[in-house]
Amino acid sequence: MKALDIAEVVKISGVSPSALRFYEKKGLITPTGRKGLRRQYQAEVIQTLALVALGRLAGFTLDEIAEVVNPKGYAIQREQLMAKAEEIDNTIKRQAKVRDGLRHVANCSAPSHMQCPQFQKIIKAAQRSTTHPCPVR
Numbered sequence: 001m002k003a004l005d006i007a008e009v010v011k012i013s014g015v016s017p018s019a020l021r022f023y024e025k026k027g028l029i030t031p032t033g034r035k036g037l038r039r040q041y042q043a044e045v046i047q048t049l050a051l052v053a054l055g056r057l058a059g060f061t062l063d064e065i066a067e068v069v070n071p072k073g074y075a076i077q078r079e080q081l082m083a084k085a086e087e088i089d090n091t092i093k094r095q096a097k098v099r100d101g102l103r104h105v106a107n108c109s110a111p112s113h114m115q116c117p118q119f120q121k122i123i124k125a126a127q128r129s130t131t132h133p134c135p136v137r
Helices: 006-013 017-026 045-057 062-068 078-107 117-130
Strands: 033-035 038-041
Touching: 006 017, 006 038, 006 045, 017 062, 045 062, 062 078, 078 117
Parallel strands: none
Antiparallel strands: 033 038
């Protein structure tokens, strides 16, 4: 199997050399050696980098991705994937409510957005989601 040097991996994957080195430190990828000063990788590194990109897109941290992607193969943790899918669903629902509210306010006949009852509801909902109760001592 042909080894790819770091420049080829960068060109094919679009991942920067510094990111590749960082991914190595995190244990996501492993070079097979060096040819001169250039790191060499197995061709499978391209698929691994695609999985890393997908994981990041889904909102996983690099440490979470490292649990799934390892040099010995892939260990899919289905419960973790389902939990992330639920988290994404909840985010979509919240964002859709915000989108719908903003559209309403943009088209509201109130003289000012501050006079729009729907906008006031949005402000209160946003305040509730960012306020954390802190016990007074």
